[in-house]
Amino acid sequence: MTRYVVRRVLLLIPVLLGISIVTFAMLRLIPGDPAQIMLGEHATPDAIARIRERMGLDQPIPVQYVRYLGDVLRLDLGNSIKTNRPVTQEIAQRLPATIELTMGSMLVACVIGIPAGILAAYRHNSAFDLATMVTALMGVSMPVFWLGLMLAYVFGFKLRLLPPSARLTVGVSLPSLPEAWGLGESYAASAWGSKVVALLEFLSGFHVLTSVLTANWEALKDVLSHLILPSIALGSIPMAIIARMTRSSMLEVLNQDYIRTARAKGLRERAVLMRHALKNGFLPIITVIGLQLGALLGGAILTETIFSWPGLGRLVVDRILARDYPAVQGSVLMIAFMFVIVNLVVDVSYAFFDPRIHYE
């Protein structure tokens, strides 16, 4: 098992290098001078020359790439042209929002998709089965951004049940963890203190976690109400796929001899389903959940745009339109890294769910 994990991590390195090459090449492939592109049409020749020297754009391409790789490894992704802030800082600020949305969507997808799939398999060929499968098919065919617009219109505007945008209502107070725990400036001034405060500031980006840790129940209610609609929109496709895969996997398992034996022994139907059928049919479901987790990172781009969710996906879209290429480059790199690492973690976790898989 350890050898498998080490081998997979080592195999990841060429893929991560490849990702860095693609993101490096992005800016260089855009027609025109990268320095001019970054500074815009009205940049002076002096400013262009300074940027070229600062970014090493006058060096040969391999030298530029090595320099870029070194910067990436030191977590230096350059400065945003629009805000002049370090791109790493902007990403750190928005990453928790995307992760929170992704986790919320996967929770919605599993909580609805898995039971729906189990019931559809249990009541195979019934009206419920047909309705579930048709709904699932429509779910995978529906554009995520259209579903988001419809949800925002119906529940946010017409019925006014849930907020249709942002993460927090204006006026609801959610202090960051350092503020809530009274970690003052004197603490932050020390070497270790500043690192702890920085970590806590990053974790404060997870609003659900922050409101729970600070027992801020009013904020928690508000945060969750903002999370529901985008999670349903983003989770619709994984929900449909998980429901279909659960149904298919359960159908296969429910026809096995050991299920017939369990029923013949007199076990209650619930025990047959949960203890025997679901456990054995779970691996394909885990496979699909894992694959969808990665796909959610890409789908978040559109959902975040619809709901004005301040995540990484929205950063990519906003900054492309603003031609802020360092920010786009850094965000694309970060999303791709996360995608690959999530897939690796999911792959490796299969061994925990199925002891029959031998990686040695």
Added chain:
Amino acid sequence: MTRTGSGGESEAESLARFAHRRETRSSLVKDAVERLVRDKLALAGMVIIGVLLLMALLAPLLTPYDPIGQEILKRRQAPSAEHWFGLDDLGRDILSRVIFGARFSLQVGVVSVSLAILVGAVIGAGSGYLGGWVDTLVMRLMDIMLAFPALLLAIAIVTILGPGLMNMLYAIAIVSIPAYARIVRASVLMVKEQDYILAARSVGVPPTRLLFRNVFPNCLTPLIVQATLGIGTAILDAAGLSFLGLGAQPPKPEWGAMLGQGRYSMFTAPHIVIFPGIAIMFTVLGFNLLGDGMRDALDPRLRI
């Protein structure tokens, strides 16, 4: 005089064997078509795609109004007897734009998938056939492409090429290449080491003939299924890119672009976003139903 074929059989016997083989092959196709036609959901998918094709081909005859003609004074008008789907925020007839939009969606879906299959087949076949470091390098490149979420990679490519319908089409095609390359490569690997292939190569049969005669028929089933489902995915991706302003540019009546432009008026005129979204959903549903049906018909073992 009766000529003999291989193994001492007569010409009549040889012809009978050939006829049986042809009949068996055509009965396999016939079986698949029969299974497909019996599948009600697949039939529904074919009907939807048929309607879409008709809409695309006969758009100028079907549309009651000019899809880019504006009636600014009546903008955002709700659906009425005169304008069945209402007017958008520039006073354009939404029904006409939805009908014309079928052309763009079909064009992007079919052309991007065709390009992806063409390039993917060459890459997969070449990589699988040559093997060694070429295969390793090419497959690592495919892995790197698959390391990016598809929409994100498409956005990155469109950023480089510039927004527009054709650039979006190329971006979606590029993003789809790895899937088809893998399918063809898997077929090549399966067939490559067979004795009859080694025998054919040793007598000098050109590799291209081997590929067309032996490899591609093997990967036809998964390619057809993946292509049909892939058209649906391509249409969704195209709608997403156009929604973000990176695909079809105004005033082209592309469904995703209509949603992108219409969302700012959504709360006062929801009909602007309802109908293009329904059109996208039914189109993709049609291809998904047909793709699922084809998978069940061509290889029931793959049934979900």
